[in-house]
Amino acid sequence: MSRLVLSSISRRFGGVTAVDRVSLTLQAGEFVSLLGPSGCGKTTTLRMVAGFLDPSEGTIEMDGRRLSSPGATVPPEKRNMSMIFQSYAIWPNMTVAQNVAFGLEVRRLPRDEIRIKVRRILDVVQMGHLEGRYPQELSGGQQQRVALARAIVVQPTVLLLDEPLSNLDANLREEMRYEIRRLHDEFHITTIYVTHDQAEAMVTSDRIAVMNQGRIEQVDAPRALYARPRTRFVAGFIGRTNLLGGLVRGDDVVFDHFTIGRERFPDGAALQGPVSFSLRPQAIHLHRQSPAASAHVCVIPGVVAQRAYLGEHWDYTVRPAGSALALRVTARPHEVFDLEEKVWLELDPRQMALLEPE
């Protein structure tokens, strides 16, 4: 278990800046995901942590020891880390047991100890009965388990995972998310997990760092990230959302054809000028009759403009009266409204997350 500190690292390829002043601190034993669309610099960041790439600027330190800085990088083999690759990178010329034993052999452990450790870790990932197989004879999920065993058996200081589930089919992917988290709970290895799939990140991580265009936009625990996104990008990338633009005028925040008193917002006193909020579709409720307004509830009249039944829930699009806005609302399956039906929207200003100005 190690504490890992990335201090303002950048990486340029020719004229392109792939990673732009990224800073991130992982506490010992913490599981952090780098989440973002393809090309956001997350894999480049991971490969810098692994030592395959030098940073153009900035430093990476582990437990106070400097691992990477421009032109002076400890090579990957000297970092005592482990990595799991998108392709699993199971060596086809070795059996399962030989694959897992490789890191221990390189560390010159006694033969008997290697055999014991290999067997134990293969049991942990439920692959003990297949130790003599060659990789070509394994399914994708089994190869993934071998990759996990091979990475964990050397007791690395840091475990790095690069989109490890992207080659699996949907069911297996869901199963392996929980498996990865289970192994983390068992071994408490400091972990960085790169993915573009928000569900994977939410299931596995203690904290998620959302990356966009080479920068980290926000680092937070999964719930906080969803409930209080700080930028427009994070709000849109994690789940679906409604973006509401308004203007602070006197004691009110004026939106398109409705207003909400600023005292109802947390930190309402600090609001000024143009503001924008993210409001999740689940945070809006629809009613046939106007519910009683209270300190925490605003009620706005509107019309159902579009609807879709998705089995697990309804997806409505509702226009507040007279407004050009189209708010997406998620409702439970029994909450049935017709198209063009007049409804009341109930929303809680405390659930509206204030976004940083662009």
Add this chain to the structure above:
Amino acid sequence: MRERSYVVWLLLIALLLLLVINPLARLLWASFQHPETGAFTLENYVAAYGRWRHVEALVNSLVIGVAVALLCTVFGVPMAWAVSRTDMPAKGLVWAAVLGTFIMPNYLGAVAWILMAGPNAGWLNRIYTTLTAAEAGPFNVYSKAGLVLVIACYSFPYMFVFTRSALDLISSEMEDAASTLGAGALRTTLRVTLPLALPAILGAFIVEFLEAIALFGTPALIALPARFQVMTTMLWQMFEFPPRVQVAAAYAMPLLLVTVFLFWLQYRIMARKGYVALTGKGGDRRLVRLGPWRWVLLGYCLLVTSLSFFMPILVVLQAAFARAWGRGFSWDNVTTRNLRFVLLEQTATRAATLNTFVYAAAASVIALVLALAIAYIVARRLVPLGRALTYVAMAPFVIPGIVLAIGFYAAYTARPLVLYGTAWILILAFATRFLPIAYTNSDAALRSINPELEDAARILGAGRLLSLRRIVAPLLRRGLAGAFILVFIPATRELSSAIFLYTTGTQVLSVLLFDKSDEGNFEVLSSMGLILVVVTVALVLVGFRMVGRDFLLRRTAT
């Protein structure tokens, strides 16, 4: 912090420069160097091109080159079309015969043709006189026409392979499109199919021309007795004692420049993909129904391969096992004396046989290790300007063997590095000559391995060299076995560079075969050639098993 392996890469790059750049630089320098004083001079060029004899040889080379390329087109294109797109029968036989042609060393083909079409005694002449009761037969291989025919017989496989690859890529839909517009089969073939293959044919034409003008063995066996010269034989004569390296260097310069230019042109023609119909796997290819004409076409294919393969291999076998080849096919004429003599009894041939395979093996290993290292350095971007190394490694492809040999001679007969007189100069020259084959194959093999396999070893604590040894090398083994064979085969038969670099004790079979040719002992010559053919066939069969049937006649392999 530099990796420890960095030193290894720098050493290998230094070796590459020593093998490719240094000989070329020394060749260029020598061409401007006064033989005695060493000062800068243009005299060598005057000496090289100031004599009509020399210019005439150059003209001969060019004329023969064009004639060979034309004849190769006549031989190769119809055969390629027949095999690729028609319902001609016995395609397997034709394909095997082309492969057989490819496997015959060109100088062995020349020996065979001397047996077949030598004036008076040649088989064809004897058959003719027997049939017609004429005084003498009409065939004489010792002529320009004879030389063109023999060279074309052993280089048309390139035309065949290039054209066939192009035709294989043209989908039948292209032809159907013409048919639905009312064009008949002949018209479709002439207006649609062949024009689509034209860039490939043009490219092959250039390659054939370059092959012909760079060739040494066949011209030396045929042109010299016929009392005319081509560039390569002229270069060889400049090396008769005392060797005039500087003049030879100057004389070789146009050959080098023409070759570089034409290969560039060929590359440009072939790279114009918009012209070739590259519709993936060629879609569905239906075969053109020829009706009775398919027998005519088969007859043509068999005629060509009879000239290039069936008749030559027959007369070579007869001679190798004959007490005297002129006595013809009878049981009392059969003996294994020649083979025993070559392999066991005569020290010179025994040593040469051993040298041939030892040098070829050593050269193949060196070429492969170097090629692999360079391909790896380029692929992993281990040094700045790595792409330039690709060009250096591929450069010998456009250097005629004879020019390379003169460069090696110029570079390594004088200090600081004297290799002349040792086996090393031959081994290194062979390694350099076939480095491009090794490079393209190594590069392809390396690309087929996911770099993450190597990264996984490194992050688990293995250094770069250990990762290469434990992970990459075992995975490459299979692909490299094929590459080894592809380098080894031409290295066993290489003549044009060996002839300039051997000394007593470092002769190889090709050199010895050439040396003994003026003694007129064709039984022994055929035996030596047969040994090369047998070993090659064995290797090709191994290659088939390991890499697949097409590995030798692929376009990338040539």
